Amino acid sequence: MSLSREELQNLRKSYKLGALSEQHCAPTPKSQFEFWFQEALKAEVDEPNAFTLSTIKAGRPSARIVLFKGFEQEGPVFYSNYDSPKGQQLTTTPFAAATFLWLPLERQVRIEGTVQRISTALSDEYFATRPRGSQIGAAASPQGQVVGSREELEKKFAEIEGRYPEGTPIPRPDHWGGFVIVPNVWEFWQGRRNRLHDRIRYRIEGGAWIKERLAP
Numbered sequence: 183m184s185l186s187r188e189e190l191q192n193l194r195k196s197y198k199l200g201a202l203s204e205q206h207c208a209p210t211p212k213s214q215f216e217f218w219f220q221e222a223l224k225a226e227v228d229e230p231n232a233f234t235l236s237t238i239k240a241g242r243p244s245a246r247i248v249l250f251k252g253f254e255q256e257g258p259v260f261y262s263n264y265d266s267p268k269g270q271q272l273t274t275t276p277f278a279a280a281t282f283l284w285l286p287l288e289r290q291v292r293i294e295g296t297v298q299r300i301s302t303a304l305s306d307e308y309f310a311t312r313p314r315g316s317q318i319g320a321a322a323s324p325q326g327q328v329v330g331s332r333e334e335l336e337k338k339f340a341e342i343e344g345r346y347p348e349g350t351p352i353p354r355p356d357h358w359g360g361f362v363i364v365p366n367v368w369e370f371w372q373g374r375r376n377r378l379h380d381r382i383r384y385r386i387e388g389g390a391w392i393k394e395r396l397a398p
Contacts, residue, residue, distance in 0.1 A: 197288045197373025202380035204393050211368035211384040211391060212256050215291060218370070222284045234281040235260065237271040244271060250282075251308065254300055254362040258293065261308065263325035265357045272297045278363050288373035295365040305359035310351070317352040318342050369396070 208214040222230035231250040236243055246268065248260045258280055262269050272278060280293040309317065322338040329335055346352045365386075372380040379398035384391045 198375055199288045200372050202372035207382050227284050227286050236279040237268050238275040239271050255364050257363045257365045259360050259362045261360045263358050266325035290371040292369040293365050294367040295363045297361050297363055300360040300362050306354050309354035320358045321355045
């Protein structure tokens with residue numbers, strides 16, 4: 183059954199859970215994000231560390247969901263295959279945007295900035311904490327590339343699994359590691375009634391963060 187235009191036009195929700203003012207925002211966007219993230223954890227929001235990562239591919243946007251795994255240089259860190267499409271896009275055009283959406287709290291956070299690889303030491307440290315199956319998967323998968331079949335992937339997985347018996351450390355593949363978005367803009371969005379949402383933007387100016395309200 184196809185969706186009608188009327189059904190889609192009638193999909194709407196009134197936001198009324200909270201408010202956000204310049205005065206009640208933390209002095210830095212990182213502190214404000216950490217406060218909101220802790221509230222998302224307390225509210226048991228599903229996958230609160232999932233965010234949409236937007237990159238640039240030949241002048242066009244490209245987006246997918248990745249997982250936030252910590253902070254470096256005041257910005258969010260995520261991990262990827264460096265040879266994947268997004269890894270290549272970030273190497274060619276090192277700019278990105280991140281969008282977190284916590285619908286149960288009627289909140290959204292947007293981050294924009296430049297992108298850098300984190301140190302190999304930090305990538306090694308995180309890789310060592312991953313479940314064994316995830317480590318093997320990272321080594322086995324040519325992420326984002328065309329493969330012949332599911333069986334081809336599973337065969338590669340089994341080959342690497344056999345190479346490292348249980349209890350043997352699995353080294354981080356050279357093609358896998360972390361990126362950090364070094365922010366120059368953050369925006370915190372709180373849903374409000376009548377679509378008069380609160381939007382507080384932090385932007386860097388002269389080495390300091392400036393807070394300002396945006397119209398919804």
